[in-house]
Amino acid sequence: MRTVLATDLDGTVVFEDGVHPADREALATWKRSGNILVLDTGKSVDAVRLVWHDAGMPTPDFVIAFTGSVITDGDLRPLAVTAHQQVLLDDIAALVEGEQLVLYASDIEHDYVVFSRVAQTSSIVPRAYPGDLDRLRHTELFGIPLFIPDPSVMSRVEPALRELCDGRAEVHRNQNFLDVVPPGVSKGAGLRRVLDEFAPGHGDVYSIGDSWNDLSMHEVADHPITLTDSPAQVRAQCEGSVDCAAQLIDRILKEQQ
Incomplete structure (x- = not known):
């Protein structure tokens, strides 16, 4: 079964100066190893395209955008959408x-x-x-x-x-x-839908995210991980913390060997 990594973007793998080289290489290795990569972000589809696809990052398997309002495939084609009330x-x-x-x-x-x-x-x-x-x-x-x-x-x-x-x-x-x-929308609800509807037969689910809006994503994961400088409330609800995404990915890949 393919292991799933659901990652937040801003403050977790995307920073003011872009994606750090160690994280970039680790994420590419994750995909080459045949695992599933899910981007779970508050960013819009256009913002994901700018900071990820146009930056030459490895194509994810799924993108959960707008904090769960839109789920797309790896090429940003919508699979499921939930819209706001217009008023x-x-x-x-x-x-x-x-x-x-x-x-x-x-x-x-x-x-x-x-x-x-x-x-x-x-x-x-x-x-x-x-x-x-x-x-x-x-x-x-x-x-x-x-x-x-x-x-x-x-x-x-x-x-x-x-x-x-x-x-x-x-x-x-x-x-x-x-x-x-929209009502009922969260990073966690989006991840649950991806796992249930679009990634049947997946293996363990790891999450990594640094902020309060990642808590629902962490609740869905088998192994919720945050960063060492995340808010205390986020750290308290995760099973561990790492200095960077590359550290977590390297650890998981070694355990798979």
């Missing part, structure tokens, strides 16, 4: 009007900036287009990310956003992002 974007925009943050909205292919109140940017959304709220409210959306670099703004916006979205959407925290996705 939700208007309500979120009204809630955070005037706050120091960036409000994005993402269709199946592109990320759009609804409005930006901060000068700071994030590599988590590597390419975004100007967005028009009048048009986007009629567009099928799969993610509504909010980039909030100021912790005081985050502490104010997060509870209000969770209250607004209660029963209507899920809110997942990822460092200085809040990712709003």
Whole structure:
């Protein structure tokens, strides 16, 4: 049976300067060994294409994008999608009007900036287009990310956003992002669907991810692993930690020999 590695991207294998050489080689070796590679990320399909496929990384077997709203094959062709209620974007925009943050909205292919109140940017959304709220409210959306670099703004916006979205959407925290996705959607739910529907007969499942939005993915894995500098809550719910993804991959491959 083929062993599965489900990996987060940002802060786990994709950094400000890209994918580190040791991780790049380890991931390529993982695929050459016949194992299954799943990218489980909050990024959009377009962002995955930019930081992974266009960067010459090994083609994954599956991609779980938008924190689980979209599942694709390795070539980013959709296999399963779950869209937002169309009225939700208007309500979120009204809630955070005037706050120091960036409000994005993402269709199946592109990320759009609804409005930006901060000068700071994030590599988590590597390419975004100007967005028009009048048009986007009629567009099928799969993610509504909010980039909030100021912790005081985050502490104010997060509870209000969770209250607004209660029963209507899920809110997942990822460092200085809040990712709003459709009801029932998470990295863990996406991984469970991949394992049950698209990878029958798989072997052990390892996960590696560094943030709070990875917790549901870790719950699905047989062996949840995080990074040594991850938040304490994430470390507490994993069976171990590593300094980098290459360290975990090398360990698993040695055990398979």
